Amino acid sequence: MEHSILLVEDDELLAENIQTYLERKDFEVTVCHSAEEALEQLGTFAPDVVLTDNSLPGMSGHDLIQKLRVSAPDLKVIMMTGYGNVEDAVVAMKEGAFHYVTKPVALPELKLLLDKALATDRMERTLSFYQEREAQKSGVQALIGESAPMHYLKNTIAQLLDAERRMANTDLPPVLVEGETGTGKELVARALHFDGPRSKGPFIEFNCASIPSNLVESELFGHEKGAFTDAKDRRVGLVEAADGGTLFLDEVGEMDLLLQAKLLKLLEDRTIRRVGSVKERKVDLRVISATNCNLEQMVQQGKFRRDLFFRLRIISIKVPRLYARGEDILLLARHFLATHGKRYGKPNLHFSDQAEQLLLSYSWPGNVRELRNMLEQTVLLAQSDTIAAHQLNVCLSLVDDPIVLQEPQHHEPRPMYSANESMNLPEVERDMVRKMLDKTDWNVTKSARLLGLSRDMLRYRIEKLGLARPDKRQW
Secondary structure: OOEEEEEEOOOHHHHHHHHHHHHHOOEEEEEEOOHHHHHHHOOOOOOOEEEEEOOOOOOOHHHHHHHHHHHOOOOEEEEEEEHHHHHHHHHHHHOOOOEEEEEOOOHHHHHHHHHHHHHHHHHHHHHHHHHHHHHHOOOHHHOOOOOHHHHHHHHHHHHHHHHHHOOOOOOOOOEEEEOOOOOOHHHHHHHHHHOOOOOOOOEEEEEOOOOOHHHHHHHHHOEOOOOOOOOOOOEOOHHHHOOOOEEEEEOHHHOOHHHHHHHHHHHHHOEEOOEOOOOOEEOOOEEEEEEOOOHHHHHHOOOOOHHHHHHHOOEEEEOOOHHHHOOHHHHHHHHHHHHHHHHOOOOOOEEOHHHHHHHHHOOOOOHHHHHHHHHHHHHHHOOOOEEOHHHHHHHHHHHOOOOOOOOOOOOOOOOOOOOOOOOOHHHHHHHHHHHHHHHOOOOHHHHHHHHOOOHHHHHHHHHHHOOOOOOOOOO
16 A cells, blocks of 8 residues: 655755655655645645655744644654754654654665654554544443433533533543442443543543452552562553543442552542552543442441542432333343344344333343343344243343253253243242242252252342242251
């Protein structure tokens, strides 16, 4: 693929030599002899790189770079300068030039510099593509729902974003997102970032419960080489990676007290210190945290710092549980059914009326995540385009638990019960479990094996459904 270069050089002999060399290297070169002429060319011509001399008749190369920073901020510019004027080139780089080369120009060196500029441009375009794609999936529009609780949530986010856009700087206050597991707290955090004033910066997510507590400090704040046994190289932490953007701390209630103190210092001073370093570094980031814990109760129990709690929840947003969102359940279910159907080559799936009634009557203890995962399994197992209530019931009975593989049976299994479309899910599940327990004389181990569950899973369901052996004996 040919790359186009706009060469701005008033020395005609030098311009001809550079053009000839680069064209032999498969570049397309357009030559201008002044900055004014180059600006006219840029009205109809979009080069990949601009290569300009600094000393030009009329407008200087330095002035050209300043104008390009406004009209084409992503365009890579390389300045050519005399050996004694390197300081001018350094100033130009600080104002946006990609690099500089000194005269007399070493043409192989110039070729390497152009290749580096083009590679950097490709990388930046790739990163920009992925960031834009992530932003398209992550704004307020990603929060599906038209119920009253969701309207309140969206209005709260919109009011906060409006207030932040009016701020004179981007030193945004911390936000604490609260809600049960699986309600979509991460989507709220992403909406605040990608629809907010820091949307062009990175969005760095860290789950405080995802790694052992002794590794969290290094993961967040980085470390110096030799700071501990396995620290063979210097490492930048996630806090520094989030500089200029947002750091999202999920499950912040799982952070131990020592790290809570360091997080408080970060919020108050905007400084960090890598593990094993004596130097503090300034960072510019916005912190959004999320929890499914009752942090106020944890404060009273001495498990969470009071000062950090109040610092994190300068703004608090509560995400409603799925069951409280009414008809949103069907909106989300149809959305996930279409998404999974497209993924697995089943684009025409739809729910029966009884299936939709079942979706509305279930309590959804796992919230949106449970709904999404259950429907993915439903789509995988679907034999026809219509999803019936009994299909949902089978998947709901297994979605919260890992699948337990059983040895193949050599006899024809008898159906334990016949699904009744008019029954709601808790009734069907209770009936299924009770009948199996009665069949095995309440032998939990045997019943669990026949149901394809572990013993602990079945004990959990017995307690959840409020079942008891008729003679009240302990099982």
